[in-house]
Amino acid sequence: MIVSLYGLEGEFVKLAVMNSSHTKELFNAAKDASIWRHLPKTIQVFDDMQLFVNEAIEKMETGTEIPFVIIDKQSDEIVGSTRFLDISNFTRSLEIGWTWLTPHVWGTKVNMECKYLLLKYCFEKLNLIRVQLKTDEQNIRSQKAIERIGCKKEGILRNHMIRKDGTYRNSVIYSIIENDWISVKHQLENTLYRK
Template sequence: MNVTLHELTGELIRVVPMDKSHIQGLYEAANDENIWAHLPKTITTLHGMEAFVEEALQTKESGAEFPFVIIQRETGKIVGTTRFLYMSSAARSLEIGWTWFHPSVWGTSVNTECKYLLLQYCFEHLNTIRVQFKTDERNIRSQKAIERLGAVKEGILRNQMIRKDGTFRNSVFFSIIDSDWPSVKQHLEQRLKLAEKAK
């Protein structure tokens, strides 16, 4: 799948392709243990973030994934990261995942705008017919955030992953398909407008 974007810009954030210059900013954004509760790894050191970015860039080089950083326009600071993964040109599908944000933007419109920009790119530029999301069955906050996007819950895959503590993880899968996109787009635009008016 040929992802060639340089930047996606919204009212609140910029979504830009990850590179090594983002290591320090990502490390600073990741400095909260709550971020890592349901993610496959925990990053607590600058060296750990260097390895995280290096691994992400290797997956980009291989064409398997495409990692981004999310920059808050007001402050110019990195507030999180996300990526495209499981990209298939043949199936015209991908997953948006490995998403985390600094808790300072939890409960704001940052995630909504980020997903809006990425979904718009997927359906209107990459011509995808399916975008999927998955999360830990225990991660209720993430499930609710995905549902608020307008994604359809498809089901649970049991023992789909092994958590970093060795326990088995059931993963909840959601999707948005091409026929969903017009109504999902309208829904997200309305949410963003209402949030702007409420300021």
């Protein structure tokens, strides 16, 4: 699977393939503890972010994940990251995940356009037949954001993960398949770019 090293660009965001030079800006964007409430990792100190970035790059080098930084075009600052993961050339599918954003862009068009660019690339360039997203069952804000994109809820994986506090996490699974893409694309474009 090939992704241009120049990344993807829309009207509101740019997505650049993550590299170690992004670490400091990612750390600055990741300081609000509420970002990490529903994610398996917590970034508290710079070394945590360095490890996060190094692990993402290692997975990219093995071909299992492709991490991106999310750049807000208005401020030209990194405001979060996202990834392609569980990449399968055999089943022509992948997952979009590990998405986190700094709180000041929550509720803006940043996340929606980020997902639009990734989905467009998946279905129109990579010719995938399925893209999935998942989130913690307790993360209602994330579920609503995923549903606004046009993803279909498929179900819940019970006791799917163990949270940092030791409690069990149920994960809600969503997908878009190739037959959904045209209508999802039009819906996203109308929401994002309607003048």
